[in-house]
Amino acid sequence: MIRLPHHHTTLVTGATQGLGRALALDLAARGGTVLLHGRDADRLAAVADDVRAVGAGGEVRAYLADLSDLDQVAELAARVTDAEPRLDALVHNAVVGGGPNPLDRELSAQGHELRLAVNHLAPYALTRGLLPLLTASAPARVVNVASMGQEALDLDDLMFEEEYEGLRAYCRSKLALIMATFALGEELAGTGVTVNALHPAHLMDTEGVRAYGLTPLVGVEEGVRPTVRLVVGPERAGVTGRYFDRFADVRAHEQAYDPEARRRLMALTDRWVGVAAPGA
Structure with a gap:
């Protein structure tokens, strides 16, 4: 087991259940400081x-x-920045899955499609808000918990207003998260902050999997090991802008490598989360 110094600090979103809880327990047992996020x-x-x-x-x-x-x-980013002396790792694990009523299109507080909002916009905005602290703590790592379930984005209907379905919305949001991973990986090259995404395990025993009516195949422990490797594994130091299927560095959906698709997605993402355009 890789031991962590007590000052090594990781923020885990969605830490009250499933993979997030198991990941927090693992990191704490290694000796590190753990910041837990939840909404209850x-x-x-x-x-x-x-x-x-x-x-x-x-x-x-x-x-x-x-x-x-x-x-x-934004308030969460400000509170963490004000209270914490350092942030060595940020794990975006919080997620909204396909849902028990997948034909019901739900909206966020700002009126965005809920799965895109929680699974893509929120992690991107939180990373942006915590970048000064991450950079000051460098080398630091951002780990985006994505999925092998990826569906091409309709760039003319990112809010999925046409023919909506919850699991498809989830798959689109996870591809958006991977595309943001690649964009941030390029942008932050040389800063000491790395950004990677992974599919931790297939159909883990989580509330989201069960809510959609799927049968879990593995326990959350199977997802902890590859996630921890990205968070603290020495062999991943300096690796950035990559997508992993568990331990393997693999290609994501082909749309993630389309520069124009990524440019269009990130331009809208920046607008929705309130990031100023370059030169503004």
């Missing part, structure tokens, strides 16, 4: 107690925010 105060407090119980010297702090609201995402 009671569940967040309970997980914080569990993580403290296995901790090997690092600290545990909890941050409450609803990532379907970009205002709360």
